[in-house]
Amino acid sequence: MKIHFIYGTESGNAQYLCDDFKDATPENFECEISEMNNVDATNLDGDTFYVIVSATFGTGDVPSTAEDFYDDLLEEKPDLSHIKFAVFGLGDESFGETFAQGSQKLMEAMLDCKAHMIGERGIHDASGSLPPEVAGLPWWEGILAKITA
Numbered sequence: 074m075k076i077h078f079i080y081g082t083e084s085g086n087a088q089y090l091c092d093d094f095k096d097a098t099p100e101n102f103e104c105e106i107s108e109m110n111n112v113d114a115t116n117l118d119g120d121t122f123y124v125i126v127s128a129t130f131g132t133g134d135v136p137s138t139a140e141d142f143y144d145d146l147l148e149e150k151p152d153l154s155h156i157k158f159a160v161f162g163l164g165d166e167s168f169g170e171t172f173a174q175g176s177q178k179l180m181e182a183m184l185d186c187k188a189h190m191i192g193e194r195g196i197h198d199a200s201g202s203l204p205p206e207v208a209g210l211p212w213w214e215g216i217l218a219k220i221t222a
């Protein structure tokens with residue numbers, strides 16, 4: 074199986090987390106990491122498992138590096154019924170009700186296009202003391218267990 078980690082970031086954490094996820098993935102998987110805007114939301118591959126890793130910016134918005142992908146989902150509404158994906162969000166709880174809304178918006182847009190979500194959305198809170206990988210790696214191990222079961 075192919076795994077494509079696609080990140081939306083402003084300051085790099087989501088991208089670094091994709092590196093950590095890839096390093097924690099067994100070698101029999103073919104892994105790729107891309108900025109989300111470099112992935113065509115209207116042409117996703119049914120043989121690939123997509124892992125969306127996204128921060129939140131502005132006021133609960135997707136980062137600029139994910140905007141094109143997100144807009145294509147909303148405007149083009151591709152049929153993603155052949156696509157499986159998982160979502161991990163980065164945010165900061167001190168932003169209140171917009172906490173981790175960027176990843177929430179991407180998740181909802183994928184579901185609206187009929188893609189199949191595996192597992193629960195993972196979340197990292199930057200206002201806490203733990204680095205993203207401490208929250209992220211156990212979540213990723215759980216997703217890996219589901220897709221290999």
Ligand SMILES: Cc1cc2nc3c(=O)[nH]c(=O)nc-3n(C[C@H](O)[C@H](O)[C@H](O)COP(=O)(O)O)c2cc1C
Pocket residue numbers: 081082083084085086087088127128129130131132133134136163164165166168171172173174199
């Ligand atoms: C200008 C700015 C706006 C932000 N807005 C939000 C927000 O609305 N909600 C939220 O949960 N986090 C918000 N954050 C926090 C980031 O999502 C968080 O720090 C994240 O870990 C950054 O990840 P990145 O390095 O991949 O960009 C904001 C951060 C900045 C600098």
